[in-house]
Amino acid sequence: MTTRIDTRFAALKAEGRAALVTFVMAGDPDPSTALEIIRALPKAGADLIEIGMPFTDPMADGPAIQAAGLRALAAGETLHGTVDLVRAFRAGDQNTPIILMGYFNPIYIYGVDKFLADAKDAGIDGLIVVDCPPEEDDELCKPAMAAGLNFIRLATPTTDDKRLPKVLSNTSGFVYYVSIAGITGAATPDFGKVASAVARIKAHTDLPVAVGFGVKTASDAVAIAKGADGVVVGSALVDTVKRSLDADGKATSTTVSAVTALVSEIAAGVRSVKK
C-alpha cells in the first residue's frame, strides 16, 4: 500500500530537501475560512498538511492550540465537519497529503470503523492520535492501517532505545519526533539534541522522520531541516490566525494571507537546505 504521504516523501527525497508539514486547526476561526486557509497552503509551500481535530481537553497541547480548538468548537466545528472539510479540499487537490491530528474520544464516539471508512473516502491519508500509544494499538492503530490509512506515531525524548522498536512497530507514513518533553508551542528545542535524536530514530527505521513542537521561525526550520526529513510548524500558524482576527474573534481580510505569508517564509527556509 502506497499512500500520498509515502509518495510525497519519496519525491522530496529525490528532490534533495526536507518536507514542510503545516498544522492548522479545522474550523478555526470558522469552517469556511479554515477551508480557504487549507486550500492556500500548498501554493504557499506546504508539502503535507496536518489538520487538528478540535477537542475540549487537549492534554498535550499548549495555550495556542488549546485556544484554536476552542475557537473552532465555538464556531460549530465537529468531527463530521472536519471530514467534510478534507472532502472539499480534495475536490481541488489530489496530491497533497492530509493528516488529521487530535485525540481519541471524538473518533471513538463517531465510531472507529465508520470514521475510518469516511476518512478514507474523503481523501484523508493519515492519522496522529496523541492519546493512543502502542499499548492501545487494538483501539485505532491496527484498524486504521487495515483501512488503508497511515498511522503516524509520536516518538519523544522519553522514548529510549529499548522502547523505540515498540513505538515504530505499527507506524507508517513517517515518524513524528516531538522535539521537547513538553506541550505544543512551548520552548524552542535544543537543535543539537534533536539532530542526535533523529539520527538515533533513523538507525531503527527506514521511515522518514519529521520533527515538531517548538518550531516557530524560518531559522528554526532551517536548523531542523538539516537533519530531519520533515519540519512541522503548528502553534506559530494558529497564533497567526489568532492575531489576524477582529475584536469579536471573526476572520478578517488578512487572515488567510497572514498564514500563507508565514508559511512561504518558513518554506523558503526549508527549501534552502540542500541534502
Place this chain on the structure above:
Amino acid sequence: MTLQQTLNSFRTGPDETGHFGQYGGRFVAETLMPLILDLEKAYTAAKADPAFHAEMASFHTHYVGRPSPLYFAERLTEHVGGAKIYLKRDELNHTGAHKINNVLGQILLARRMGKTRIIAETGAGQHGVATATACARFGLKCVVYMGEVDVERQKPNVFRMKMLGAEIVPVVSGSKTLKDAMNEALRDWVSNVEDTFYCIGTSAGPHPYPMMVRDFQSIIGKEAREQMLEREGRLPDSLVACIGGGSNAIGLFHPFLDDASVEIFGVEAAGHGVASGAHAASLNGGRPGVLHGNRTYLLMNEDGQIAEAHSISAGLDYPGIGPEHSWLHDTGRVTYLSTTDSEALEAFQLLSRLEGIIPALEPAHAIARAVEIAASKPKDHLMIVNLCGRGDKDIFSVAEHLGGME
C-alpha cells in the same frame, strides 16, 4: 444469566493491561508512557515489600489517626426508623478527609522512586490539602493545579495549602474546574518528566492509578469490615458512598465486592437533576468514552466533546468516574444512584443537627440516599455510610445557599 453470576470474583481487576472489563487502559501521550510504566513497576515492587507496608502503617497510626471509628449514628437511625446506620468516620483523619490515605501511599512511593517534585490536581481542595500536607512532612516541592472557579469557592482550602508551603496554580483553561486542573497537571508532567511525580487524587487516570489509588483507599473497607464484625458479629447488609471520581467509594466497597449478601450503593451528584443536564452523574447521565488516560463513563455531547459537570460540591464536579466503577455499574454488582444539590443541602443540615457532625457536601450526597434506603429496610439491617470528609470547608458556600447565617 447475568454477568454477575458468571464471575468468580469482582476483586481481581484490573488485568495486566490495566482494564476492568472494557474500562481503564492507558490512553496517554507517548511522552508519559515510559513514566507510567516506571510507576507501575515501582508500585508492584513496593506492594511486595513488607517495609513499604510497615512504613505506611506507622504513618496511618501516628500521623493520620487510623483506624477511623465506625460510629453508630443512633439519633439518625431513630429519626429514620429503619436500618441501623453506621458512619465510617474518615472525616476524622488528619486533613479532614479520606484523601490522605491515598496521598500517603503515593508520596511514600514517590520517595522510593527518588522524585523530588510533586504535582496534584484538586477540585474541592481536599486532595490538594492532603498532598501539600504530605509534601510538607517529607520536605518535597508541591505544586497544586486548581480550577479558578474552585479557587474562588474553596478559599479556606486554598489558604491551608499555602500555609503548608504549596504553590497553587489557578487553572483558567476550559471550564476552570477539576477536569481542567487535571489537564494542566498532565501538561506539567509532560514538561517535567525527570523529577516530577503526579499524585492523582482519585481512582481514575491511566493504569496503574485506578488500581493503586483503590489499593491505598481500601484501608477504609478493610477497617470497616473488621469493626463491623467486632461490633455486630457479622458483615454489614449495605454500604453507601458518594462518587465523584470514586476513590472513597471504591475504598469502602472493594473489600466487600465478593460478599454477595452486601448490597452496595454509589451516589453520584445530580446537581440540578440528571434530566436538567446540569449535573455530574457520569453513570446515570453519561456514556463510555476516553479521557484523562482511561475509558470510562463520561459526560459529553454527540461529537465526543467533554461537557462541563455541575455540582454544588466541588469535589464531585467531574465529568468522569473511575473505570472500576464503570465496570461495577455494567456488571450490576454496585447500584449507582444520584442526589441533587438541594437534597445534599438538606442531608448536610440533618446530620449536623442530629449527630453533631457537619459533613462535607460530598458525603452529604451519600447521606441523602442512605436515609431513604435505610427507611425501607428492617431494623436489623446494618448499613455503613462512608463519611469521607468534614464540612468545615463548605460552611461558607452552604451559608450562601441557605440565605446566610442567622
